[in-house]
Amino acid sequence: MTEQVQAARTAFGDRLRNIRKDARLSGRKLAALNNWHFTKVSKIEHGRQNATEDDIRAWCIACHSEEQIPELIATVRDIAQMWELYRHSLRGGQKRLQARGTPLYKATKLIRAYESICPPGILQSPSYVRAVMEVNASMFGLTDDIDTAVEARLERQELLYSSEHRYSFVIENGALAAIMGGVDSLLEQLDFLDTVTSLPSVSFGIIPPNVTRKIFPGEGFYIFDDSMARTSTFAGRIRTVEPQDVAFMIRTFRSLQSQAVYGNKARALISQRRRELEQLRTTS
Known part of the structure; x- marks a missing residue:
C-alpha cells in the first residue's frame, strides 16, 4: 500500500494541472505569477513534490478557481495523513499509542484483519504482547512502562466477547512460527488462538502451507467497517x-479468505505447531 500514497499524490497533481490548463496558463507562467522556481509546478503536477496549503491557495487564486480551495486543502490533508511514521507515533510512549487506537476499535462494528508474520494485535496473549512491546522499546529506544503498554493493548480484547462487534481474521500459517518471548510465550499464544476460534463473534482462518495461491502472501492490513483500511x-x-x-x-x-481453513482444520494447524514447539522445548 506504499504505492497508494504516491498514487494519491499523482492524482492530486493531475487535478491541479487541469485547473491550470482550464485557466490557460503554462507552468512557467503560473510559477512566475507566484514567484516560484520554474520547475516547481511540474514537480507538484507529477507528484514529485508535495503542495503545501499555501501553494494550493496561490495556485487557485492565480487560476481564478478560489472556490476549489477548501476541497483541495481537505484532500491534501487526507494525503498527508495516509502515511504516519511509526517512530513519531511512539514519541508519547507505547501505552499512549495503544490507548489512542482503542476508540477506533470500540466504534467499529466489523474488523477484518490479515496478517502474514504474526497474530493480529487484538489476538495476542499477554506474554506475547509483552515480548512485542519489549522489542519495540529496544528498537525505538523507548523508556515507557511496559506493564501499562501491555494493559492498554489487552484492554481491547474484551471487545472480542461483545455481541456488538464482529471480527474476521485470516493469517498465514507462517504467522504461527515467530517465537516472541520464548517457546512458552508462543505456546500460550497458540492456546489463546485455539480459544478464539470458538468465539461466536469471531471468524478465524489460517491459510495452510502448500496451497496453490490465488494471491501471494503480503503485508498485513486491517479494514475498519467499510470506511478505512490500514497497513503497517x-x-x-x-x-x-x-x-x-x-x-x-x-x-x-x-480472496485471502477463500484460501483459508476454519474450525477443526484451523485448530489442527495450531495443534501441529504446538507439537513442534513442545518437541523443540524438550530437545533444546
Missing part, C-alpha cells in the same frame, strides 16, 4: 479512507 511497515503506518481503495482491500481480503 517497520517505519510507519499507511491508512486510506478513499472508497475505491477500501473496496480494493475488501476484495483482496475476500
Whole structure:
C-alpha cells in the first residue's frame, strides 16, 4: 500500500494541472505569477513534490478557481495523513499509542484483519504482547512502562466477547512460527488462538502451507467497517479512507479468505505447531 500514497499524490497533481490548463496558463507562467522556481509546478503536477496549503491557495487564486480551495486543502490533508511514521507515533510512549487506537476499535462494528508474520494485535496473549512491546522499546529506544503498554493493548480484547462487534481474521500459517518471548510465550499464544476460534463473534482462518495461491502472501492490513483500511511497515503506518481503495482491500481480503481453513482444520494447524514447539522445548 506504499504505492497508494504516491498514487494519491499523482492524482492530486493531475487535478491541479487541469485547473491550470482550464485557466490557460503554462507552468512557467503560473510559477512566475507566484514567484516560484520554474520547475516547481511540474514537480507538484507529477507528484514529485508535495503542495503545501499555501501553494494550493496561490495556485487557485492565480487560476481564478478560489472556490476549489477548501476541497483541495481537505484532500491534501487526507494525503498527508495516509502515511504516519511509526517512530513519531511512539514519541508519547507505547501505552499512549495503544490507548489512542482503542476508540477506533470500540466504534467499529466489523474488523477484518490479515496478517502474514504474526497474530493480529487484538489476538495476542499477554506474554506475547509483552515480548512485542519489549522489542519495540529496544528498537525505538523507548523508556515507557511496559506493564501499562501491555494493559492498554489487552484492554481491547474484551471487545472480542461483545455481541456488538464482529471480527474476521485470516493469517498465514507462517504467522504461527515467530517465537516472541520464548517457546512458552508462543505456546500460550497458540492456546489463546485455539480459544478464539470458538468465539461466536469471531471468524478465524489460517491459510495452510502448500496451497496453490490465488494471491501471494503480503503485508498485513486491517479494514475498519467499510470506511478505512490500514497497513503497517517497520517505519510507519499507511491508512486510506478513499472508497475505491477500501473496496480494493475488501476484495483482496475476500480472496485471502477463500484460501483459508476454519474450525477443526484451523485448530489442527495450531495443534501441529504446538507439537513442534513442545518437541523443540524438550530437545533444546
